[in-house]
Amino acid sequence: MIKMKNKTAQILNQLRMLFFQHMQNRKGELHDATFLETFLLDTKELLEMEEVTFFKFDEWKQQFYKEASTGSLHDYIMEAPVQEYIQLLWREQVGDGDGMVRMQAGALDIHVVIPLWDNGKVIGVTAFKEREASALSSLTLEEGSIFANEFTIILKTALSISKISDDERRYKQLFKVTEKFHSSMSRDAVLGEIIATLHTVYPTFEYFLLLSHDHDGHENLPIKELEYDSDNVAALQAYVSGNMEFEDQPSENQSILYAPLKGKQGVYGVLQVIAPKTLTFPKQEIEFISLLANTAGSALENAQLYQQSKRLVADLQLINEISRHLNSNLRLDETMEYMKRQIITSFHAEQVGFLTLDLDDAGAILSGSSDFFDSEGAGLYVSFLIDRLGSEKESLFIGDLRVHRPEAEIRYRSLMAVPMMKGDEVKGFAVILHTEAYFFSFEMFKLLQSLIHHSSMAMANSILREELEKMVITDHLTQLYSRGFLDEKMSRSLEKDEGGAFIMIDIDNFKRINDTYGHQVGDEILIQVANLLQHNIRDHDIGARWGGEELAIYLPCESLETGIRIAERLKDKVRDISNPGVTISAGVSHWGKGRPDSVKEIVKRADEALYSAKNSGKDRVHVHGVLL
Structure with a gap:
């Protein structure tokens, strides 16, 4: 009896030595294999087993699934009846205490099971498949209980180290992606890094980016529009509140996390992460995804602010260049032609028109306008603008003109118009058109307002200069030349x-x-x-x-x-x-x-x-x- 106990102690000491030797060999570095898998391999060789597998228990499904294995049980899922069988044998063999369960011959492709307990619940089991002769087969019930208790202690330590290793790997990945975030000022690059990181850390999950603003849309990224009239209440709630939201879908056998991509100034979208085959989203993954989403939100904000600053600088340069050019004593037709070219280039407008208003609010097309404004088809747009701008001084930003004129046949649906002011008096307006509805952005509208505001004086001066020139060369009474x-x-x-x-x-x-x-x-x-x-x-x-x-x-x-x-x-x-x-x-x-x-x-x-x-x-x- 003492000899058998010594044999058990010897096995345990060897197992501990292998465990600590493996810890020493790691030297703080991560390996391709997890620490748990290495521990199971050491156990397999020491106990001369055919195979050793650790199963983790899923409370919702009430079944065990493989966490790590040394052989063919790689994809094996232990069904609920098997669990019941193990529990039955557990009560028969060890009662209410800890111990090792010996399976009946031929019942399963498993010979010995050691349950892993936590707070009175079984959270996992280690399953052993023996060869013809193994170290466990010769242990008595008492020795098996001693071995099971000590093995469980070592296993819990291995699981803790494995979790630490996984966390270390994840947070190193987070650190690397954070460096990339802050070294890039490209919005698409940031979005791409989010998805690449999730693919690396959670290869079995699905991901989507629900974005709140206009985007060019990288074709390789899983991007969806965040629609405000959508039935996806959880996604909208995450966007509005800036907090994580969860949505469990038992019918789809999945759970979804919605993490807001949040910066200091606002929320720029929502990261949708879908965890398959689970009722509730894994708690251990929430913190990492939250950190990733917050880091990405800050990076998106920085990229957006950078792009806004670049656009603002470009807009100011455009306004400055146009103002300088217009103040170089150009003739009116040259001024209008130059303005038309700049607007078409900067706004991708299809039609550009400049109209003046007389005392009766009748419109006259200035030279330099697109040929369209000399056609009959322009009458609809000109009359609409005169009705709206003749009595008001406000600019017009219309995404779809069909909404305002549903009875008319509208070719150009997007419209922006800005009054040309002289003091407090509306002297005319500039208008740009595009066939596609909602083509112009609000940033374009603000730029056009600023552009026309800064250019109105130069255009008014050109008109006044030509009027003066005409007075000099024109007879006042007959309006013939002098x-x-x-x-x-x-x-x-x-x-x-x-x-x-x-x-x-x-x-x-x-x-x-x-x-x-x-x-x-x-x-x-x-x-x-x-x-x-x-x-x-x-x-x-x-x-x-x-x-x-x-x-x-x-x-x-x-x-x-x-x-x-x-x-x-x-x-x-x-x-x-x-x-x-x-x-x-x-x-x-x-x-x-x-x-x-x-x-x-x-x-x-x-x-x-x-x-x-x-x-x-x-x-x-x-x-x-x-x-x-």
């Missing part, structure tokens, strides 16, 4: 063109009109004739007030015949439309590259032809003294 402007354009034409026609016009008996009807009616007659002249020449032709009741037209690159034809047409129309009725006389001259000429000579020939027409009875057209 004589000086006509002389300048003719001089340039003589340098670059092949020829041109010049028409000098005089209103017949104009003094009699003034004497009979008064100077106000005389002014009306001048305006009528000037308007007729403007509507009967091309954009690049030049109509001017020569002086008094005399008007002039220069037709660059046109023949003498064309000049005569236009003069005749004007003569006939003036007789028909004037009220009170008047007539005109005209003299026409021409120049060509074939002979030397000057503005003075061209005007002199037309003036002589006009004098001839007046002396020949008026209401007619002459060319160099020839009556036509």
Whole structure:
């Protein structure tokens, strides 16, 4: 008997020596195999076993599942009837005390079981499969109880060390990923590291990122939108409260944890972790996932703040560049064209328009706007903007115009419009459009507001400058060009063109009109004739007030015949439309590259032809003294 006890003590001493030797060999380093698995291998060799497996007990399922094994029981799950059988044998063999349970021959592929107790409950069992002869087979019931008690103590220590090793591995992983978080300012990189870490630590779990903001969406990441009208109450509660939430799904045989990705300034999303085959989420994993989520939330916040700061710097640079460019005395059409190009580049707009408002709140399209705003299809958008902005000074940010105009056929659904102010007065507005609904972000809207605000003065100055220039070169009464402007354009034409026609016009008996009807009616007659002249020449032709009741037209690159034809047409129309009725006389001259000429000579020939027409009875057209 003493000899057998000595044999038991010898086995236990050898087991302890192997245990502590393994601890010494570790030297604080983690190995690929867990400490528990190594301990079971040592036990197997020492006791000359075929196989040793540790099963952990799942209270919810009421069954044991493999935690570590040395052989073929790797995937074995001990069903509830087996547990009941073991408990029955336990009561028969050891009663209420600790001990070693010997299985009946042929009952199971297990020969000996040593239960692991904690606070009066069995939390696991170590199952031994013997060879033909093993160290355990020769132990008595008393020796088996001694061995079981000592083995349990060593096993608990091995389990504790194994847990410490697992925790060490996890927290080293957390430390490494934290370093990566803080070395990256990319939002996608942070999200990718979260998923990669979870895959490493929990390879059997599932994960999803429920994000609250717009994202480019890395196609390899499991990203879902956090929808505010979703039925997923737990996810929304985690996002709103900033606290972890849990959702047990017995029907799906899984439990879900929702960890908020939280920074100092807010919550940026929720990490959804799904633990399969469990009723409640494993408590030992909650702290690690919480630390990972909090670290990731801070990293996301830093990345977002960094991106915001970069965007702000870029926006300020854009505003500064545009302001500098606009303040370089550009003409209005150049200013608007430059603004359109910058807006299309910065906002990816499909259509850009600049509209001015007159005293009656009627809109006029400025040059530089997209061609779309000169089409009939733009009327719907322009009328909508005039209705909304004509009486208000607020900018418009509309994600889907169909909501506001459901009865209309809307092509461009996204709209942003910003008033162009001069002091407290709305002088017009800039509008950008896109076919896709909700295309523009709120950050874009704020940038457009700032851009137009800083540019309004430059645009107003361009408009004012051109108005002043127009006043200088335009006759106030007739709105025709001045004589000086006509002389300048003719001089340039003589340098670059092949020829041109010049028409000098005089209103017949104009003094009699003034004497009979008064100077106000005389002014009306001048305006009528000037308007007729403007509507009967091309954009690049030049109509001017020569002086008094005399008007002039220069037709660059046109023949003498064309000049005569236009003069005749004007003569006939003036007789028909004037009220009170008047007539005109005209003299026409021409120049060509074939002979030397000057503005003075061209005007002199037309003036002589006009004098001839007046002396020949008026209401007619002459060319160099020839009556036509």
